[in-house]
Amino acid sequence: MFSNKSIQRCRIFVVSLAILFSFTISSSAGAMDSGVTYSYSSDGQLLFSKFSDGTYLDYFYDDNGNLVKKVSRYRETFERGNFETTDYMSSNPGYSGEVTNTPDKLVTGAYSVYGASDATWEWNTFLASDLRKLQLEPNTSYTVSFKYKVIKSPSEKGSHYFFSRSSTGNTAQDKGWMTWNDKAGSKGSKIVTFTTGPYGDYQLNWGTKYGGAISIDDIQVTKQSESFERGKFESTHYISGNPGYSGVVTNEAEKVVTGAYSVYGESKATWEWNSFLASNPRKLQLEPNTSYTVSFKYKVIKSPSEKGKHYFFSRTSTGNTAQDKGWTEWNDQAGSVGSKVVTFITGPYGDYQLNWGTSYGGAISIDDIQVTKLSESFEKGRFSTTDYMSGNPGYSGKVTKAPEKIVTGAYSVYGESDVTWEWNAFLTTDPRKVQLEPNTSYSVSFKYKVIKSPSEKGSHYFFSRTSTGSTAQDKGWTEWKDKVGSVGSKVVTFTTGPSVDYQLYWGTNYGGAISIDDIQVTKMTK
Structure with a gap:
């Protein structure tokens, strides 16, 4: 979503930019499937990789042409x-x-x-x-x-x-x-x-x-949304589903929801289920124990029989059907155009797919799919895949799976403070990824578990600070001091000041220890 630059400069191998060229590797199925574009110098050095989500990986070299570092770039x-x-x-x-x-x-x-x-x-x-x-x-x-x-x-x-x-x-x-x-x-x-x-x-x-x-x-x-306007599945995060009656990207006018293309699927009159469209698990990976909202538009081409329906759900191939999430069914009349918004929390598996289908003779088109991760649950077990990072280097936070330190799911962020420390902000937003707008209202919610209470003069705390302004520009200061073992949640609403570099911080002091999880940051509408 947002960023700030923290790239360290180094001596870069000099190339002739006049003959710099960029191309997409087409001989590699993996490269095509992932949508990665590689840019090389005329001497064959890889300068950067651009991924389908808009992020980059830059490669830096010394004067002898040796790779000295790789830097992720989010904008x-x-x-x-x-x-x-x-x-x-x-x-x-x-x-x-x-x-x-x-x-x-x-x-x-x-x-x-x-x-x-x-x-x-x-x-x-x-x-x-x-x-x-x-x-x-x-x-x-x-x-x-x-x-x-x-x-x-x-x-x-x-x-x-x-x-x-x-x-x-x-x-x-x-x-x-x-x-x-x-x-x-x-x-x-x-x-x-x-x-x-x-x-x-x-x-x-x-x-x-x-x-x-x-x-x-x-x-x-x-x-923001997948509209299938390139006319094929390969350039999207989605795939055709059931091989028997698989979905197709179509530009037939009567089957299009919006734009020039939509995905069309149908079911035989005798079929109880036909999931014709699914998310591609190699491109769209839903995290376990994490909240998502999926929105999409549809057009009913043919209504199923009385016992049939159109449907959406999310399923894991590792778990059983009892672990299905977000089940939504509808049976509008032919010609109806509508939209659905489904919110669900994945279970403890990392292979959930989104699925759209129809049954018993139905036919429907799907378009404008948008998948939004609502909260950060740290379920990939590391900071690098999140919008957050460890804070104070002295007593930095860490993503942990120690059972006694878990708030929800399989992972949480744990931080502690030395008994003599007045402040230890162990968790913060990554300024390369999260960019809060100036003079804008936000709501930040999160869950916590108190592992150790600080001394009498200490507390656990949350706030938002700018590095360019003074501490007088801090926003959203919130402090609490629950007993050991307490699990709770906080919702903090604040308005940023005129600076463009506000970060969110979580901390504890004077011997406290706490875990943080399920962070959600929402820009408030006027």
Whole structure:
């Protein structure tokens, strides 16, 4: 979801960027299935891997060409100092954007993209996504987040802006328009959610006008729902189900729910069950003991017989059918278009799949599937697959499976404090992944188990802090001191200040020990 840069700079093996090239490995079934794109230098060095979820793994080399480190990147940070190794490019040739390391133009890290407009220019779009590398699907929902620093405010009639445009359609098909005009020196972040139109050539665009100047950084593009608009299963997290009457991605007008493509499935009149669509367990891995919400749209093509139905559920192949979750059934009349939202908690297995089906002669189309993980339960047993990380290095938190330290499920985060320590924040959000917006209200809920009570002057605590502001800008301070063995939960609501780098913290002091689990962070709607 969000990020902050913590990439350490090193001496990078110099390559000729003019002949840098990027391609998708097509000779490897595994690479095709996982949707990984590999970018190489002309000398054959692997520069970075881009994964289907939009994350990257960068490879850094010394002057002798030896690999010295790998760095995970959750958004575009421009830290290689050029456009060529990114999914973005300079736009307007007249006043084009540039990747800069000028200190007063940086948003975060060592590089940002800077753009400026002539005082007489109504529009200057200086930064855009590269259509060869970042291809937005038609009729599909996306969320774009980014950080900015205003270098120069435009004139009264000007503004800074973001939008997404198709060169095939007209400007009426623009999506996600957003403008702002903060004072010079201001830093902030924006999150824009929009649905593309019926074109496959949408680009993201950033600009300023009438004398403005601004820097952009930490861009993250997230596909919110699966709309099957590429016309095949291979580019999605889903697969055809039952081989007998398997689902198909169709563009037959009468079978389409939204957009140009949907998944269609049907059942024989004598079949009690036909699960024609399922999540691909190699791409979409649901964690055990974790809450999810699945939403989707449907169109009933043919109603099943009286004893039949259309259905959705989540099943593990390891457990038995008693471990099925989220069972939902419906039997609308033919031609009906609707939507479902199903919330469930997986059981103690790591191989749950989502399934859609119909029975006894039914036929239905499914589209716009969105899967949302509601809470962090740490069930993969490590921090690296979460939005969280260990805090204070001295007495850092750790993901544990020790039974006496578990809150729920098989894993929780455990932290403790030395009896002389006034503060030990052992758990925090990872600033590379979680980016709280400034001046925005959030609700944070979590469960806990007290392992050891602190001394009389101690407590367990939660708060949100910015590293750029003072402690006076702390938000959501919550303290408690339950007896040993107590299991409970907290819900904390707060509004961030004007800084863009707030993190969440959990801690204990003066000899306390506590476990934290099932964290949920919700942005409050106005």
